[in-house]
Amino acid sequence: MCAAVASTAACTNTPPPPLVPKTEAPVITTTGPKVTEIVVGVDDVAGGYNPHALSAQSPITTALSSLLLPSPFRPGPDGAPQLDRNLMVSAKVTKADPFTVTYTIRKDASWSDSAPVAAEDFYYLWQRMRTEPGVVDPAGYRLINNVSAREGGKVVEVAFGKPFPGWRSLFANLLPAHLLKDAPGTWSNVLSTSFPATAGPFQVSSLDEQRGQVILERSDRYWEVPTTLDRVVIRRSTHRAMTEALSKGDNQAVLLRADASDVNLLKEIKDLTTKPVPRNEVVQVLLRPETEQLKDLKTRKAIIAALDRDALIASGTQSGPSATYRADSYVIPPSRSGYQATIQGNTLNPVAADQQLTEAGYAKNALTGIWEKAGKPLKLKIAAPEKVEPYVGIANRVKAQLAVRGIDSEVVTPNAEDLFSKQLVEKDVDIAVVPRVDAGDSAAGLASAYGCVVDPPDGGTPSPQNPAGFCDPAIQTDIDAALNGKVLLSDALARIEPQIQAQAVALPLFQVVDLLGVLPTMVSGVDTGAPLAGVLSQAPEWRRLDK
Structure with missing residues (x-):
């Protein structure tokens, strides 16, 4: 990589620090200045922590x-991307042909080990996002032809093969390339257990998955205005334990997937305010046309007609905050501007399924009640990421609904990394109950979820296909036009979404919405955060108000 970017970027032969910092909880003494902290209760703190991995x-x-x-x-308050001047001097389009964006990074911006953000x-993120399977919205990165550097790596020029109006959505959550590019292991190991280096107002003091606690402390290496708090503690607990901790003031806030x-439990806590916090993920059922069982359109349509979408949504949301965020679009989540419902009513139609x-x-076996072709039962493999709800629960509900219609299936729950990087690549799964993740640019989201993959012009490693294993040349022209800004996304979606529906490759259900509970008598500033950014x-x- 040093040969590629920089002739100006710093290189060193010094061995990098250990990739996994010690995770022992710090010893807190009762003497000295009082530590100002806010404790947030959450459902889980388990890794990995790579924001670019599905x-x-x-x-x-x-x-x-x-x-x-x-x-x-x-993301700004309205979700539109805003330049982070804590990191950047500027970022702008500097050339129309080829379409080129120039980023100027602050000279004092550095990682926690003193290496410059450069x-x-x-370059590292671009290379990984264009070639790795199971990444979030790679379409924009695949338009990039080159990343080069000037002025000691602090000026970055990104040249695209085609115009990309959504370029501001790229390069969010940069990773410390100087530690990761030559580290042993693969992309799946990146941030799998902790953060080898950070570049922000906080740093990791302790990350203990077994105890279920993350302690973030003010970073002494941060180059901008220091944080008001000394520490943020993120603590795993059951929902009842969260409630008790709020009642006692041990927690000042909670963020949970609530039913x-x-x-009702949180309503009993005095002075507590609650707000819904939409995640950047929509629960969907993918019917993958690349598999032998579902390559036939009529079979996929039959599966859709055999499913009770309303019941799947009800079982997944459990009348919690997600229930009001029903996803009736194939691309834009309900919480985002531009969302338009394109799916009308329920999908269940037993007569159509049989037809x-x-x-x-296929014909139904008179003895077993199972649909068969040439004496072989129609049996589907349904996959959901291991121990991740609501996906596993919905996968089992899909199996039960199909069984009622005489369609045999099995549910498998591989670990999430194996599911996205292997099984969905190797055509091993017929139906996947997985998230569709919104990374900020809906045109890139459309292309990443439903676009055909084109081999890179430089002869490099071919890009992986989308998780649905879907490619329809009939809609690719419209997808490309939306991605390159030749047509309005809304106009493109008006033509594309009915065709996606007709191909029976996806069944969106709902946007996952967490519930934030805050004690305003103890803290200020704790709110839902900008769209996609998180609390x-x-x-x-x-x-902290009471200390």
């Missing part, structure tokens, strides 16, 4: 990356 999507990943990793742009961090009973299976050459994105401005 397998690592969670509130804790969003929270930690927003505080510990640098981004040229961050062009090699941009109706949790909502489509019959036309696809902890505002932690540098949080204040």
Whole structure:
């Protein structure tokens, strides 16, 4: 990489520091200045923590990356990207042909080990996002032809093969390339257990997955205004334990995936305010046309008609905050501007399901009640990421609904990394219950979720296909036009979404929405955060009122 970017970027032969810092909890004494901290209760703190991996999507990943990793742009109050002047001097389009964006990084911006935030961090992320399977919205990165550097790596020039109006969504959550590019292991190891270096107002003091606690302390190496708080503690606990901790004042805030009973439980706490916090993920059921069982359109249509979408949504949301964020669009989440409902009513249609299976050459066995073709049962493999809800629960509900219609299936729950980087690449899964993640640019999201993959012009490693294993040349022209800004996204979606629906490759259900509970008598500034940024994105401005 040093040969590629920099002729101006710093290189060293000094061995990097250990990739996994010690995670023992610090010893807190009762003498000396009183520590000002805010404790936030959460459902889990388990890794990995790579915000670019579909397998690592969670509130804790969003929270930690927003505080510990640098981004040229961050979501503003309306969700639109705004230049982060804590990191950047400027970022702008400097050439129309080829379309080129020039980023100027502050000279004092550095990682916690004193290495500069520089062009090699941009280059590393570009290379990984264009070639690794299971990454979030890679389409924009695949338009880039080159990343080069000037002025000691502090000026980065990114040249695109085609115009990309959504360029501000790229390079969020930069990773420390100087530690990762030559580290042993693969992309799956990146931030799998902790952060080898950070570049933000906080740093990791302790990250203990077994105890379920993350302690973030004010970073002495941060070059901008220091945080008001000394420490933020993120602590795993059950929902009842969170409630008790709030009642005692041991927790000042909680963020949980709540059902109706949790909502009622929190209502009993005096002075507590609650607000919904939409995640950047929509729960969806993918029917993958690349597999032998589902390559036939009639079979996929039969599966859709056999599913009770309303019941799947009800079982997944459990009358919690997510229930009001029903996802009736294939691309834009309900919480985002530009969202338009394109899916009308329920999908369940037993008569249509039977008719489509019959036309696809199947017949129902009179003894077993199972649909067969040439004496072989139609059996589907349904996958969901291990121990990740609501995905596993919905996968089992899909299996039960199909069984009622005489369609045999099995549910497998591989670990998330294996699911996204292997099984969805190797055509081993017929139906996947997985998130569709919104990284900020809906045109890139459209291309990443449903676009065809083109081999890179430089002859490099071919890009992986989308998680659905779907490619329809009939809609690719519209997808490309939306991605390159030749047509309005809304106009493109008006043509594309009905065709996606007709191809029966995806069934969106709902946007996952957490519930934030805050004690305003104890803290100020703790709010929902900007769209996509998460609650902890505002932690540098949080204040403790009772200390």
